[in-house]
Amino acid sequence: MQLINGKETSEIIKQEIAEEVKALVAKGGKQPHLAAVLVGNDGASQTYVNAKVKACEKVGFTSTLITLEDTISEEELLRQIDALNKDADIDGFIVQLPLPKHISEQKVTEAIDPEKDVDGFHPTNIGRMVLDIPSFLPATPYGIMQLLERYNIETEGKHCVVIGRSHIVGRPMSILLSRNTKVGNCTVTLTHSRTKDLKAEALRADILVVALGRAEFVTADMVKEGAVVIDVGITRVPDESKKRGFALKGDVKFDEVAPKCSYITPVPGGVGPMTIVSLLKNTLLAAEKK
Structure with missing residues (x-):
């Protein structure tokens, strides 16, 4: 079993981005600028947005954090x-989800200029x-695609099972893995x-991507020997x-599933850091387009 270390991989990619930023600025290009909008004071969202701001500083981006009260109207x-x-x-910006219930996430997503939609959610x-x-x-x-590529994990002709059909992870993952790339x-x-x-569907997977948001849902009896397991979930469990x-748990019961795997991502330190790096890569792309 080999651990897929997203934290380590993300640091390598950040160094690569920092070099690209230096080269871009040296050629007379502008310093990439990422903005984040945080509505309300959800603890997990604040932690995540702060991590994005720190990552921007590390790679030489300009960053702007806009914090708004959760009482803000949809119109505002x-x-x-x-x-x-x-x-x-501003080259790209994100509006951190989830939003207060009185605000339509769909309206907000569609209001973002696709050329600045570095979260990649616009239709x-x-x-x-x-x-x-x-x-x-x-x-x-x-981020997951980059991990598979950098760990040289063979995907061609493999059977991938995605558990979870969200617009943010499950459905896009199914599309990306089926593309001719x-x-x-x-x-x-x-x-x-x-x-x-x-369970029967999961057992067929050469590559199992789990994005449910249910702590330790996938157990050893759902995973075949030698499978690649990508755990996207992260849930706070009282401890x-x-x-x-509290402890952070993934959607996979790591201790019992890991011995059966050829590769597996841990939680934390697996997919999470790669999400932030992907945001930076999209922002760099937006800046280079200019």
């Missing part, structure tokens, strides 16, 4: 997005991805909560033995 938030769309200095970018046209890819699936050419089965005999009072 849309005005803020419009201002970011029109700000020529234009999703459509371009489906048609295999260069676009900003959704950050988490993009270097990391791709899989036969993909997309499963979800209504799938009959999910009095920890200083913080």
Whole structure:
């Protein structure tokens, strides 16, 4: 069993991005500028956005963090997005999800200029991805594709099973792995909560991508010997033995599943760091386009 170390890989990619930024600026290009909008004070979202800001500093990006009260109206938030769309200095921006219930995530996503949509969620970018046209890819699936590539994991002709059909991870992952590309050419089965005999489907997987958000859902009896397991989930589980009072668990019961795998991502330190790096890569691409 080999551990897929997303933390280590992300640091290597950050160094590569930093070199590209230096070269871009040396040629007279502008310093890439990423903005993040955080609505409310959700602890996990704040931690994630702060990590993005730190990553920007590390690679030589300019970063802007806009914090808004969770009482902000949908109309006011849309005005803020419009201002970011029109700000020529900002190459890309994200609106951190989830949003308060009175705000439509779909309206917010569609309001973002596709040319600045570095999270890769706008329908234009999703459509371009489906048609295999260069676009900003959704950050988490993009991060997973980079891990598979950098660990030289063979995907061609393999059977990949994706558990979870979210617009953010599951569906884009199924599309990317089925594309006719270097990391791709899989036969993909997309499963979800209504799938009959999910265990049998999972056992067929050469590559199993789990993105459910249910702690330790996948157990050893659901994974075949030698499978590659990508665990996207991260859930806070109460744990009095920890200083913080909780432990971070993935969607896979790591201790019992890992011995059966050829490769597996840990939680934390697997997919998470790669999501942030993918956001940086999309922002660099946006800046280079200018």
